[in-house]
Amino acid sequence: MSRATTTALFLLLGLLWGGSFVAIEVGLADFPPVLFASFRFYVAGAVILGYAAVSTDHWRPRRNDEWLVAGIAGVLLIGGTHAFLYLGVPYISGAVAAIVISFSPVLTAVFASVLLDDRFTGVGVVGFACALVGIGLISQPDPSNLLSADVVGVGLVFASAVFWALGAVLTRPFRTEMPVQSLQAWAMVIGAPLLHATSIARGESMAAIAWTPVAVGTLAYLGLVAGAVAFLIYFELLDRLGAAEINLIGYLEPVAATGLSYLLLGSLIDLPIVAGFIAIFVGFALIKRDAIREVVLSVAGADDA
Template sequence: MNPLSRFGSAGRDAALFLTLACFWGTSFVAIEVGLPHFPPMLFAGVRYAAAGAIILAYAAVTADRLLPRGRDEVASVLVAGGLIIGIYHGLLYLGQMHVPGAISSVVVSLSPVLTAVFAALILDESLDRFGALGFLLGIAGVVVVADPDPANLLSADILGIGLIFLGCATFALGAVLTRPLRVSLPIESMQGWAMLLGAGILFAAAAARGESPASIEWTFPAVVSLAYLTLVSGVVAFLIYFTLLDRVGATEINLIGYLEPVVASTVSWAVLDHVVGAQTLVGFVAVFAGFALVKRDALRTRLGLTDPATPSSHGYDAD
């Protein structure tokens, strides 16, 4: 059992929720701090190789099973490791070479909206006109953040946001593809294997890009950034995530994505003296509004405004 699961009150859940939002929100800034000292794919690969090894060791001690069994569990590890860890983080780190972490966090907050759209397309879950409007609002929010200039569509900022958006879509696709799979492997074991597989993919991409370990600059900011991403926003944050996922469900977990830009912007301002402009804030509000429309029934249920037994009009379970 996860050691954090002994904290049972709603107040403790809220504290864990805020802690997780802080850990994951600051990760965007930590990536920004570390990237000048690491090649991007090696940076992400080292982070997830270390975090995966630690979580798998934790699973070996606490979980009732360590190895995946059967086609569905192997497929789940492959999808999570390939899409959610490997490709998503590769594109995220490449994108953050061009845009600040605060802006990256706003683009990534579109992930729950894209997840709903992929679920409608792949799993035949219905998406009504409000859900479609929510998707369009989310896309509009990202466009506002990107602020594309028709005369310079290949600018570094546009390229960075485009890479992060593709990574976000890859993450959402992976989340949807794992839904139909029948898996009983403990989530700690699943996550550990997925992280190690994703790290292997990132190392292969680093080799393909010609990235060399010799080019890493082991400065103090580099070491602090890597340690923070591995231990705090990696291992500790995922243990908190496992606890909250079991206790409050996926809708509340999705809401963490909308606190992360607030945390990332605040820390980016305090540490790096970066100020988020009004246009980015408008884009973020549009993305959040899109999420609220897509998940409106689940949010109403969680807020006690509708009967939990009433089925969602667009086929989404709150969990």
Template structure:
């Protein structure tokens, strides 16, 4: 296949994993920078207008179908566009008007925890009990620690954290709602159309907020942020995601969400001079512990497999 030819020269899976975490982790800082020049909904919409067209071009070149067919294929595409593209990014961009990209990345790292919870509630995939309940509790405690609530100072920061939290919840719910659809639609085709449809929804939301192109300040910084988010954190990163999804599966790939905040915090410090405080770092640790408790069996199997593969490589 053309896709196999394009990807066979790439380096090892761990390198791609770190590369994807870097692209997505830096995107939180790029969003924060770009929002000084472009209204949030319009920013997200324009990003996915272009990214969607590029991914659809990639799908047309590498797959046998560049558009969905039938009710189920259009339905799964619409769900992904509404929840994973429009809902998640719209709320994330709005939230980053009030909180830093590093804090937003920590809140978004709760998404894998919420995915497990939504799967149990919506799809009845297993029951959350015992240590799983404790894991869910740790995840929410982590968000509270990041929020660091001060009764005398609740305001824009709490608003931003709430918006990002619901954005992450939208992403998690979208990931769960797409599971029941059993289709042969290529992932790249679905993702490209989801981006285009999600961008259209973001344009509508932006118009409802009164956002217009006249409010865009076309500076070199704005252009650089937009191009990086669209082409690197958008197109290239999603194509890396498709490849890694094939290589390692969704559970192991979820772990990338816990490397992204580290990258975002480092970039916030290097680019913006912002530091992550102790409360935020503690909250992130609590969220990761919650995920580890919820997925303890899967992580134990993954660890055993990795250790076994390394042991064989030395014999």
């Protein structure tokens, strides 16, 4: 695969996953939030599991540690992450939610330093503080109204980022032989029923769904396009680029979400939110400066070749 093709796929993946935030925002007009999330992963999980079954002979967990890592991924990366994300988007726009979610890699580094004894330097502390300033700029809390819609929405999506980061760290120590497509599939297969059970516990009902063409379209996009197709692109890029470079996709998604939100919904984000996103990215760059340097050098080396 040429570098141009790899770059095109990287940009396409950022566009597809960035578009998912806009699709969530639109689809929530017709779906109860957590039930909507469960339907998304029923669809995506079935497709990815089918792909795993035909692409590898190791399509299901075989040992206890493989079941454990699939369970952690299902509960935290799929269940917890998306329950809070879908609960938060009704309070804030999908574009703003994408920016808050970009805090996840920063939290991942912090959790790794606490739980896995990864090195966290003074520069990393400065980066974390910078990223927290970014969250403050996005939520813009008013001391006289700490339960405003913006603060509640940012808080819920921030909880989503916490679940994602914690899941990413807790699955890291497991060095199983299960292919990534199989792990992703089983995480969805486990996470979707958990989301469905949570929706029932919250009192959400199938009767509340308005099966409009827009509802069907957003569900199809999230389950098939942003779910199945995007993950197939992700698997290809992960093999081509490695984890360090592919993780930078998290900072392309908010840009794509913001552009699509403006084009499709006419929504614009204000300057404090832009400043918040920049602060989060700067914080991430300070924390992960060594990994970013390696990515830049690898790209420069590929271009020279």
